[in-house]
Amino acid sequence: MKALKTSLVRYVITCLALAATQAQAGVLPEDRADALYFRYDGGGVVINGPSVLLRKSIGEHVSVSANHYVDMVSSASIDVETSASPYEDERTQSSLSVDFLQGKSTYTLGYVNSDESDYKAKTMFGSISHDMFGDLTTIGFGYKRGENEVFRNVKDADGVVANDPAFAETMESQSFNVSLSQIITKNLILAGQYEVITDEGFLRSPYRSIRYFVDPLTQALAPEQYPNTRSSNAVSIRAKYFLPYRAAIDTMYRFYTDTWGVLGHTAELGYVHPTNNEKWIFEARVRYYTQTAADFYQDIFPRADYANFMARDKELATYNAITAGLGATYEFKIARFPWLTKGQLNLRYDFMSVEYDDFRDATFSIGSFGVPPDDPLAPGTEPLYKLNANIIQFFISAYF
Amino acid sequence: MRIRGWFVLGALAVLSAGCSSIEPWVKPYDRENLADPIMAFSRAPISQDFLDHVFESREGSRGASGGGGGGCGCN
Numbered sequence: 043m044k045a046l047k048t049s050l051v052r053y054v055i056t057c058l059a060l061a062a063t064q065a066q067a068g069v070l071p072e073d074r075a076d077a078l079y080f081r082y083d084g085g086g087v088v089i090n091g092p093s094v095l096l097r098k099s100i101g102e103h104v105s106v107s108a109n110h111y112v113d114m115v116s117s118a119s120i121d122v123e124t125s126a127s128p129y130e131d132e133r134t135q136s137s138l139s140v141d142f143l144q145g146k147s148t149y150t151l152g153y154v155n156s157d158e159s160d161y162k163a164k165t166m167f168g169s170i171s172h173d174m175f176g177d178l179t180t181i182g183f184g185y186k187r188g189e190n191e192v193f194r195n196v197k198d199a200d201g202v203v204a205n206d207p208a209f210a211e212t213m214e215s216q217s218f219n220v221s222l223s224q225i226i227t228k229n230l231i232l233a234g235q236y237e238v239i240t241d242e243g244f245l246r247s248p249y250r251s252i253r254y255f256v257d258p259l260t261q262a263l264a265p266e267q268y269p270n271t272r273s274s275n276a277v278s279i280r281a282k283y284f285l286p287y288r289a290a291i292d293t294m295y296r297f298y299t300d301t302w303g304v305l306g307h308t309a310e311l312g313y314v315h316p317t318n319n320e321k322w323i324f325e326a327r328v329r330y331y332t333q334t335a336a337d338f339y340q341d342i343f344p345r346a347d348y349a350n351f352m353a354r355d356k357e358l359a360t361y362n363a364i365t366a367g368l369g370a371t372y373e374f375k376i377a378r379f380p381w382l383t384k385g386q387l388n389l390r391y392d393f394m395s396v397e398y399d400d401f402r403d404a405t406f407s408i409g410s411f412g413v414p415p416d417d418p419l420a421p422g423t424e425p426l427y428k429l430n431a432n433i434i435q436f437f438i439s440a441y442f
Numbered sequence: 443m444r445i446r447g448w449f450v451l452g453a454l455a456v457l458s459a460g461c462s463s464i465e466p467w468v469k470p471y472d473r474e475n476l477a478d479p480i481m482a483f484s485r486a487p488i489s490q491d492f493l494d495h496v497f498e499s500r501e502g503s504r505g506a507s508g509g510g511g512g513g514c515g516c517n
Contacts, residue, residue: 076486076487076488078488078489078492080492082496093488093491093492095487095488109488109491111491111492175466176465176466176470177466177470178466178467178468217505219505219506225468225473225476227468228468228472228473228474228475228476229475229476231476231481233483235506235507236506237505237506238505239504239505274503274504274505275505276503276504276505276506276507277506278506278507280483282481282483284475284476284478284480284481288478288480289480290478290480290481292483296503296506296507298502298503298504298505298506300502302502304502304503306501306502306503308503314480314485316480323480323485325485329497331497331501331503333501333502333503336502357500357501357502358502363500363501365497371485388486388489390489392493396500433493433496435489435492435493437486437488437489439486439488
């Protein structure tokens with residue numbers, strides 16, 4: 043039996059070695075630079091900012107990618123409207139990653155630093171991908187670890203916003219993912235991914251409140267109470283098909299479930315259409331998302347101490363969302379810059395519409411920013427909340 | 443035990459690819475369409491990363507989307 047095991051191990055090692063060496067070398071991502079301006083406007087929140095991405099190879103085996111991204115947030119969201127005053131904040135995210143290509147394998151290491159006045163995040167990640175079976179199949183494995191610090195901003199007597207010295211929390215996050223992409227025919231490619239994420243620490247917002255009945259016509263607010271762990275599983279499959287007249291259609295489905303009881307489905311359909319003169323590429327995309335509420339979510343709780351865990355985060359409610367987008371890309375070359383393989387001007391617009399099944403617009407009973415409504419509705423009878431958002435992106439890409 | 447047997451058999455079938463030298467059924471010279479830039483799952487990573495962040499900040503679901511990053515941006 044031992045001899046059989048030994049020979050089996052030798053067989054496996056030999057086959058893996060042959061599978062790895064018989065094919066030709068893989069390829070690194072192409073060199074490019076992108077500069078993006080974006081604007082998100084919806085639900086009382088406006089976020090805009092730039093993002094710059096540079097990817098450059100060094101020699102034949104190394105490619106470096108750097109990204110700098112800024113979110114400038116001006117928020118008067120429904121949560122802020124019912125429990126605080128509008129605020130402005132800025133989040134800056136910088137990342138650096140390096141790809142090493144060795145034979146058919148690519149090893150990636152990276153680091154992301156995200157900084158805002160009340161939230162600091164450091165994320166390290168690494169991944170391995172390997173092309174096999176004549177480059178028809180690529181398998182990948184990735185690991186990510188994040189360390190986050192959560193603070194709470196308060197206004198002092200002069201109206202100056204600063205971190206509350208009595209509040210500082212931490213949160214750690216880990217993620218494992220495996221992926222597989224497979225060429226099926228000369229026109230069809232499939233890709234699948236499975237990811238497990240675990241969080242531990244302070245997982246709620248330090249600002250958001252739940253509401254509860256004091257009596258049938260009166261409500262009061264209290265801080266949310268969350269579990270300090272969360273584990274999630276997500277599996278996705280996507281397909282892309284090359285149509286006979288040089289266009290592409292793609293589709294994606296993702297199933298999500300976690301230990302908080304949220305169960306989500308995401309589906310997407312996209313179409314890419316280049317023009318015959320190869321100057322323009324048009325793209326249309328529609329995305330549908332639906333989820334069930336977390337076990338400890340309620341729009342309004344029966345009493346203050348109703349349960350150990352209580353949330354009123356609308357992202358943990360039952361809702362569905364549709365996002366539809368259109369994009370246009372104009373491709374050009376500049377004779378004076380022969381090093382520029384190709385340039386692109388891109389414009390993309392998305393419209394997102396979200397309808398909540400169990401999150402009500404509490405401004406009808408509580409009011410806005412401390413000002414009660416003229417004709418308040420009874421708690422729990424307000425209309426269900428809806429959110430529409432416009433998302434615009436303009437970006438320039440250069441390939442060299 | 444039976445399941446383990448099937449698993450070992452399946453693993454051997456996959457690993458034997460190295461020894462039996464599977465012939466790719468889509469030859470390299472047949473991959474012109476697949477190599478077309480319009481066939482990339484994400485044509486513009488900078489745009490996809492931004493949209494992934496928009497969705498992840500506003501949805502209960504997360505993961506298996508190919509994106510990365512950190513921070514909250516969720517208030």
